[in-house]
Amino acid sequence: MTFTRPTAHLTFTLTSPNHTTDRLHASGELSEAPLPLPQSITDGELSSLKTKEFDLLIVGAGLSGATLAERCSKQLNMRCLVIDKRNHLGGNCYDYVTEHGIRASKYGAHLFHTEHDRVWNYVKTFSEWIPFDHRVKGLVKDELGNEKLVPIPPTQETVNLLFPQSNENEIKTEQDMERWYEQQRVVPMDAQNNPRAPLNGEEAALSRVGPNLYDKIFKHYTKKQWDKYPEELDASVLLRLPCRTTTDDRYFGDKYQALPKRGYTRIFENMLLGDGNISVKLNCDYFSHKAEGTLPKHKLLVYTGQIDLYYASMGMPKLEYRSLRFQEEYVEWDEGEVEKDASDASSSKDASKEPSTSDNYFYQPAMVVNYPGPDVPFTRIVEYKHTPNQPRGIVDEKTRGTLIAKEFSTDEGEPYYPVPNPENRALYEKYKKLADGEKNVSFVGRLASYKYFNMDQAVLNALEMFDNLQENGVLEEKRAPEEFGEGDGMK
Ligand SMILES: Cc1cc2nc3c(=O)[nH]c(=O)nc-3n(C[C@H](O)[C@H](O)[C@H](O)COP(=O)(O)OP(=O)(O)OC[C@H]3O[C@@H](n4cnc5c(N)ncnc54)[C@H](O)[C@@H]3O)c2cc1C
Numbered sequence: 001m002t003f004t005r006p007t008a009h010l011t012f013t014l015t016s017p018n019h020t021t022d023r024l025h026a027s028g029e030l031s032e033a034p035l036p037l038p039q040s041i042t043d044g045e046l047s048s049l050k051t052k053e054f055d056l057l058i059v060g061a062g063l064s065g066a067t068l069a070e071r072c073s074k075q076l077n078m079r080c081l082v083i084d085k086r087n088h089l090g091g092n093c094y095d096y097v098t099e100h101g102i103r104a105s106k107y108g109a110h111l112f113h114t115e116h117d118r119v120w121n122y123v124k125t126f127s128e129w130i131p132f133d134h135r136v137k138g139l140v141k142d143e144l145g146n147e148k149l150v151p152i153p154p155t156q157e158t159v160n161l162l163f164p165q166s167n168e169n170e171i172k173t174e175q176d177m178e179r180w181y182e183q184q185r186v187v188p189m190d191a192q193n194n195p196r197a198p199l200n201g202e203e204a205a206l207s208r209v210g211p212n213l214y215d216k217i218f219k220h221y222t223k224k225q226w227d228k229y230p231e232e233l234d235a236s237v238l239l240r241l242p243c244r245t246t247t248d249d250r251y252f253g254d255k256y257q258a259l260p261k262r263g264y265t266r267i268f269e270n271m272l273l274g275d276g277n278i279s280v281k282l283n284c285d286y287f288s289h290k291a292e293g294t295l296p297k298h299k300l301l302v303y304t305g306q307i308d309l310y311y312a313s314m315g316m317p318k319l320e321y322r323s324l325r326f327q328e329e330y331v332e333w334d335e336g337e338v339e340k341d342a343s344d345a346s347s348s349k350d351a352s353k354e355p356s357t358s359d360n361y362f363y364q365p366a367m368v369v370n371y372p373g374p375d376v377p378f379t380r381i382v383e384y385k386h387t388p389n390q391p392r393g394i395v396d397e398k399t400r401g402t403l404i405a406k407e408f409s410t411d412e413g414e415p416y417y418p419v420p421n422p423e424n425r426a427l428y429e430k431y432k433k434l435a436d437g438e439k440n441v442s443f444v445g446r447l448a449s450y451k452y453f454n455m456d457q458a459v460l461n462a463l464e465m466f467d468n469l470q471e472n473g474v475l476e477e478k479r480a481p482e483e484f485g486e487g488d489g490m491k
Contacts, residue, residue, distance in 0.1 A: 022127050023270050025262065032391035033097035034088065034265040035273075037282065042087060044283035046294045049081065053297040054279075056080040059286040060304030062091020063455055064445030066271045067122075067462035068302055068475075073277035076470065081296060082272060083284040089268040091304075092416075093455060096265065100330055101393050102384050102403045103263055107414065108324055109368065109382045109405075110264060113254040114456035120256045122459060126270040129258035130388045134251040136380075136491075138370040140216050151249035152370050153242035154213055162216060177245040184210025201230030201238040208241045221372040224379045225409045225490045226322060226419075234421055240486060252488075259389040300475060304445035306415060307431045316431070319450055320424055322490065323413035327378070331363050332401035362386065363402050368491075378406040380491070409490070417490050418450050442475040452487040460484065 029035070040048070055078035058065040065082055066089070072078040088094050092107040111134045114120055123129070138152040142162045150158040156171045159180060171177050186206040190196040198204040201222065205214045214230075218241060222230045230238050250257075260267055272280050286305065289295045303310060308319045367386035371378060385394060385402045393399065418424065428450040435443045444465060446453045453461060464478040 021124060022262065022266065023274075024266065025128075032103070032262060034094075034263070035269055037089075041280050042282050044281060044285075046083075046281060046284065046289055046296060049279065049281075049296045050294070051296075052079075052081075052279075053299075054079050054081045055299050056302055057295065057298035057300070058082045058302040058304070060084055060091060060302075060445065060447075061086075061089045061268065061272065061280065061282070062304060062445060063093060063458040064304045064448075064453075064462045065091070065302060066268050067459050068444065068466060069278050070271040070275075071463065071466040072469070073275050075466070077277065079277050079279075081279045081281065081298065083281045083286060083289075085283070085285040087283050088265070089272060089280070089282070090265045092414075093264040093268075095263045097263075097391055098330075098403060100401050100403065101391055101399070102401075103387065103390050103394075104328075104384045104403055104405070105264075107416075108326065108407065109384070110455065111252070111257070112259060112455055113252040113257040114454075115254050115256070116456055116460055118463065119456045119459045122463065123260075123267065126267040127260040127262065130261055131257065132259045132388055133257050134368075135249055135366055136251050136368045136370060137364075137366040138217060138372050140372055149365065149369070152217070152372075153244055153251070154209070154217060155244050155249050156247050157249065158217075159213070163212060174245040181209065181243060181245070184212060186210060198235040198239070200235055201233035203231075204235040204238040205230050205241055208239070209243045213243070217372045220374040221370065221379060223374070224377065227409065227411070237420060259387055261389050263389065299440065301441045302475065303441060303443050304448055306447045307428070307435060307443055307450060310443075310448075311431060311434055314434075317427060319427060319431070320419040320421075321411075321415035322417040322419060323410050324416055325408040325410050325413060327406040327408065329404050329406070330401055331404060333361050335400070361398060361400050361402060363404050378408050380407050381405070382407065415447060418452060424450070449481040451481040451484075452489050453481070453484065454487045457484040457487060 024035075056069065056072055058069050058080055061082050061084035065084075069080040069082050073080055084091070086094075088096075088106075093105075093110050094107065095103055095105045095110070097103050111132070112123070112129075113134070136152040137149045139147055140150055140162060142148050142164065148161045150161045152158070156177050159177065160170055165171075171180055185208070187195045188198050188203045188207060198207050205218050209218070218238065219230060222228075222233070222238065226233060226237070272278050286295075286303070287309070306319070308316070362385060363383050364381060367384070368380055368382050370380045382405045383402055384390070384405075385399075388395070431450070435441070435448075442465070443449065444462060445458055461477065461481065461484060465475055468478055469475045
């Protein structure tokens with residue numbers, strides 16, 4: 001879509017980037033939790049804005065919507081109304097502090113990582129950040145049936161632990177590991193016995209890691225994630241299976257890996273609140289207000305919701321998503337108790353060489369422990385207390401409780417992960433064609449693009465769209481969403 005940059009009443013003050021870090025904290029706001037928002041924001045009422053006219057009506061207070069609102073306000077002095085149907089800022093990045101004082105994410109653990117200096121410099125203006133190299137462990141049975149806690153994605157240590165060898169055959173170098181993979185890999189062959197491309201997820205996985213790692217780490221985990229075995233999935237879903245040859249057990253390899261010191265929600269508070277150009281309304285569904293005719297006048301609509309819902313009235317099929325159900329549990333140790341009930345999933349500690357529950361009252365030795373086996377229905381357990389951006393009480397004192405969230409993949413619930421198959425891709429293209437024909441509507445972000453964007457990709461995409469507006473007067477993508485790469489996807 002194109003948007004003619006209004007000139008009559010707007011001043012395009014091109015200010016230099018604002019380098020304040022956590023403006024709210026600097027101004028004396030010491031809260032560790034999301035700020036209580038006034039009723040004028042949470043009432044979902046648009047009648048008070050009836051007589052106002054906005055340059056941008058932004059549907060969605062997630063990273064995509066917030067980045068555009070912040071840039072357009074600060075750099076182009078545009079008046080923005082940001083609405084969200086949820087009762088909080090931040091979209092899927094929203095985090096909060098529980099009644100027990102633990103910082104947790106409502107929509108699943110969010111680990112920030114990026115290679116992009118531009119994104120890093122931008123997010124640094126809204127928060128202080130604490131470096132955090134994310135590491136994931138998997139609880140996996142070795143060849144003898146003993147549970148081992150191993151690095152995920154697999155490293156040299158993973159293979160040595162799961163497939164113990166005599167000392168001289170142990171994997172010690174990248175060359176050893178490469179040789180091991182070579183021995184394991186099963187290359188699909190055509191009728192003439194020539195190598196051919198994998199036809200499905202199972203063939204793709206076997207060609208990457210071979211049957212042993214596949215069976216122990218990827219096969220059942222994939223089934224739990226997608227409710228389909230790899231052989232029923234596109235080869236593309238498993239072609240990117242991470243198989244490392246090194247000892248690097250960090251989950252991400254990016255230059256910048258960090259967590260926001262006072263949580264992600266603070267970033268959105270700094271971006272959106274206290275800016276005279278930006279009005280925010282929560283509990284405010286775009287479609288209800290559109291149907292009621294209560295949306296205030298606006299020159300351009302920025303829509304970050306589901307693209308298929310935008311065109312729901314056309315009766316086309318819905319795009320498919322996988323979702324997650326989080327089963328949260330607060331686990332508390334009685335005074336003097338140093339060992340946790342051995343019957344629960346903490347059997348991981350038997351295999352652990354990491355912090356023991358007795359020292360720090362942790363449920364498990366890492367923030368994320370994956371359960372790749374078919375014996376439990378959940379995929380992984382997240383224990384938030386491991387993150388270094390916990391509120392003061394949690395960090396300084398040995399709090400005898402911890403919050404864990406077991407994750408179950410499901411078809412029902414919040415739309416999290418686009419389902420990558422040819423049918424959905426073709427259907428999305430139909431929606432995209434409709435969207436391209438809209439005047440004064442921009443479709444932005446992960447739901448509108450039917451694309452899993454990592455946080456940094458969502459920010460970069462929005463920044464580049466802003467560039468386009470600033471340079472060419474059009475709020476359009478500079479590059480297609482696919483060009484940002486796959487994103488982490490389901491973890
Ligand atoms: C479970 C999970 C874990 C993730 N973990 C990571 C991670 O570790 N690292 C990482 O880099 N990225 C992670 N991500 C990706 C990250 O969440 C996204 O990059 C980011 O949320 C994208 O922001 P967005 O604004 O495009 O979308 P969203 O955050 O989804 O925001 C869209 C907003 O639009 C609102 N909306 C939709 N329809 C309407 C309507 N009709 N009316 C009003 N409001 C509406 C929604 O309520 C929502 O708040 C994860 C994603 C998920 C699902």
